[in-house]
Amino acid sequence: MAEVLLKFKGAVVKEIPLEQDVITIGRKPDNDIVIDNQAVSGHHAKFTNEGESLFIEDTNSLNGTYVNGQKVFKSEIFNGDMVLVGIHTLEVISDRNRDTDPRNATLRGRSMDETMVIAPQDQKNLLAATGKNKPDVLGGFVIVNGSADRRDYLLKERVTTIGKEDGAGIHLKGFFAPKVAALVNRRKEGYFINPSGGKSMKINGQEMISRYDLKDGDLVEVAGLKMQFYVKEE
Amino acid sequence: MKVNIAGQTDKGLIRPNNEDDFFLDPKRGILAVADGMGGHASGEVASKMAVDVLRNYFQQAGEGKAPLISSCYNENYSDETNQLCSAIQLANKAIHEAAKSNPQLYGMGTTLAAIMIQGRKLSIAHVGDSRIYLVRAGEIEQLTDDHTLVYEQVKHDLISKEEAEQSTIRHVLTRALGIAPFVDVDLDEMTLAEGDVLILCSDGLSGMISDQEILLTAASLDNPSVACQQLITMANDKGGKDNITVVAGYLAKKRRFASVLKFFRWFRR
Numbered sequence: 229m230a231e232v233l234l235k236f237k238g239a240v241v242k243e244i245p246l247e248q249d250v251i252t253i254g255r256k257p258d259n260d261i262v263i264d265n266q267a268v269s270g271h272h273a274k275f276t277n278e279g280e281s282l283f284i285e286d287t288n289s290l291n292g293t294y295v296n297g298q299k300v301f302k303s304e305i306f307n308g309d310m311v312l313v314g315i316h317t318l319e320v321i322s323d324r325n326r327d328t329d330p331r332n333a334t335l336r337g338r339s340m341d342e343t344m345v346i347a348p349q350d351q352k353n354l355l356a357a358t359g360k361n362k363p364d365v366l367g368g369f370v371i372v373n374g375s376a377d378r379r380d381y382l383l384k385e386r387v388t389t390i391g392k393e394d395g396a397g398i399h400l401k402g403f404f405a406p407k408v409a410a411l412v413n414r415r416k417e418g419y420f421i422n423p424s425g426g427k428s429m430k431i432n433g434q435e436m437i438s439r440y441d442l443k444d445g446d447l448v449e450v451a452g453l454k455m456q457f458y459v460k461e462e
Numbered sequence: 463m464k465v466n467i468a469g470q471t472d473k474g475l476i477r478p479n480n481e482d483d484f485f486l487d488p489k490r491g492i493l494a495v496a497d498g499m500g501g502h503a504s505g506e507v508a509s510k511m512a513v514d515v516l517r518n519y520f521q522q523a524g525e526g527k528a529p530l531i532s533s534c535y536n537e538n539y540s541d542e543t544n545q546l547c548s549a550i551q552l553a554n555k556a557i558h559e560a561a562k563s564n565p566q567l568y569g570m571g572t573t574l575a576a577i578m579i580q581g582r583k584l585s586i587a588h589v590g591d592s593r594i595y596l597v598r599a600g601e602i603e604q605l606t607d608d609h610t611l612v613y614e615q616v617k618h619d620l621i622s623k624e625e626a627e628q629s630t631i632r633h634v635l636t637r638a639l640g641i642a643p644f645v646d647v648d649l650d651e652m653t654l655a656e657g658d659v660l661i662l663c664s665d666g667l668s669g670m671i672s673d674q675e676i677l678l679t680a681a682s683l684d685n686p687s688v689a690c691q692q693l694i695t696m697a698n699d700k701g702g703k704d705n706i707t708v709v710a711g712y713l714a715k716k717r718r719f720a721s722v723l724k725f726f727r728w729f730r731r
Contacts, residue, residue: 238563297501297569310568317565343499343591343665345571345638346611385652387596387603395582395655408599408655416607416617424599 230282230322232275234261236315246282251275253313254287267291267314275305282322284311365418367442367459374453375401382460383419388412390450391424400451409451412442419457421448463654465491465579468687469709472694474666475702481505482664482707485513490520491579492546493709495592497664499638500561500570508557508572508640515553516576520545539649542578543585547647550574550587550639557640571638575606575662579654579711586650590638592707593668595676596652597659602677605650609637633665660711663693666704670697686710 234242244251244261251260254271263272269289276283285302286293294312295303305311306326311318368382377399381388388397391408400409408424419442423429429436430449442448444459467488473480481498483506496512498505520528527541531548539547553574561567573590586594591608607613611634612626626632639645659680667676675696683689690708697706 235565294501297504299501310565312565312568315566343497343633343635345499345635345641386605386650387598387601387652389598389655393655395653395658397653411599411601413601413603422601424601 230277230320230324232261232311233319233321234263235317235319241316246275246277249277252287253318261318263313263316265314265316268316272313273311280324282306282320282324289313364416365414365459367414367419367444367457369398369448369455369457372447372454372456374455375405376453376455377401383412383414386414388414390453398453400453402452406451409453418442421450423450427451463579463581463656464714466686466712466714467491467493467710468685468690469493469495469662469707470687470690470694471705471707472666472698472702474705475698477703477705479503479506480705481509482666482705483509483513484662484707484709485516485576486709487517487520491711492516492520492576493579493660493662493711494574494576495662495664495707495709496572496574496639497590497592497666497705497707498570498572500567504561504567504570505572507560507567508570511557511560512550512553512572512574512639515556516549516574519549519552533644534647536649539651540583540585542580542583543587543649543651546576546578546585546587547649550576550589550647551645554589554639554645555643558643561640571635571640573609573635573664574639577660577662577711579660579713582654584652584654584660586648586652588648589645590635592662592664595661595663595673595680597661597677597680598655598657600677600681602673602680604673605652607648609648610635632669654713656713657715658713659689660713661689661693662709664705664707666702666706667693667697667708669704670700670702670706680710684712686712 231245233240252274253261255268256270271287272289273286273293281304284305292299296310305320306324307322309320371379381398389408390398390410392400392405393407409427410421410423412421420439422439431440432447442457446457448455467486469484469486471482483496485494496509498509528545530544531551534547534551535544561570573592575588575592575594578585588606591610594605596603596605612629612632615621616626661680679692680689689710693708694706
């Protein structure tokens, strides 16, 4: 048989067995569980035993009834659930445990538009089944020909600029070099290069006007610079 | 390098309260966005706590260096990046303690996306699904990986990006501040260039309008507060389903030929 522990500021005030079919909670003395506090409505909420299941139902209270931090109207409750009424908590002790399937347990009874977090252990269970875990790709350019300030560039940043600009990762020299010739993006799935604003770019001898996904060994020509892309083995 | 920064937050059109918060520190070049969650309006408390701890952490250090927490020190990153990480770790602890000891705050949490701009060095730290974008040379790139279940699924090739955007569980976070005593913070660093624009936002923006729309707006304006206002208006025009927070940092563009012009002006006198 289920019971609840009435708690205030973490300390147990009272232990209440849930024997009847309906157990009312409220500030007024005619309730089964009387909580004398201004935050509690006269008739605030009630527990109901319906067959095997135990429910909490808000009876039109002013401040609402919360189960595990979520506002509820009527909700089935399980062992270990925390029911908040005003500033008092009612800890549920019963032999019915919440379904531990993470897909159901963490999501039940909540609006899907609301942001929520799932426990780290649940995530592992959800993702472990797949067994796929790709390592991050790391790659770079070796300069074959042209005036850059180094021979080899390892691309660690999410976005690297090729150009004359001061912050450029691959820094071009020379008066006529463009400020930004192209951008190289690093993503989990790999690298891609994007020529900047109408600048000419060739990949393996082919003119390229938009985004290109880089592969190991690709030869890139941009702003008088010829370089080869490589993927580093982790 | 000179940075022009601004931030703005809006309730949106549906939600009864605003659980977002943001933080700007022009002197240290810090920009941050927090998106709180939890029942009983505790989301507001969580995001405000995150922002307050961040502010206090850097304020207490004053002119000096903010102290680093050894338990989350990562030697691969600069002191600035580690400071952001320490501040977030402290915020997590404060929120977690508060949520544990107060039944009304039970289950509250918040995202936090923060950057620090020091010269050309950009430090990035984030937990949750608030995003940081870089707009450079007409392109936009998301610098953060959302800590959401759908993003994990995309990363593991379980579903496609298109499926992810339609998913009913796209609001489920895999990480947030305040949930556990210790939080795993994603860190990153980058080199900044002239004219770069950084946009930090809560999912009230990125969930309503596309990356391309953010790019077009950010790149066509040169005033951060106008950009923030405009992006919020766009999100509200699309329905404003969630609280919207946008923080923007515009790096100064070096004026070309500025010195030559000066010379000529002097010459004409």
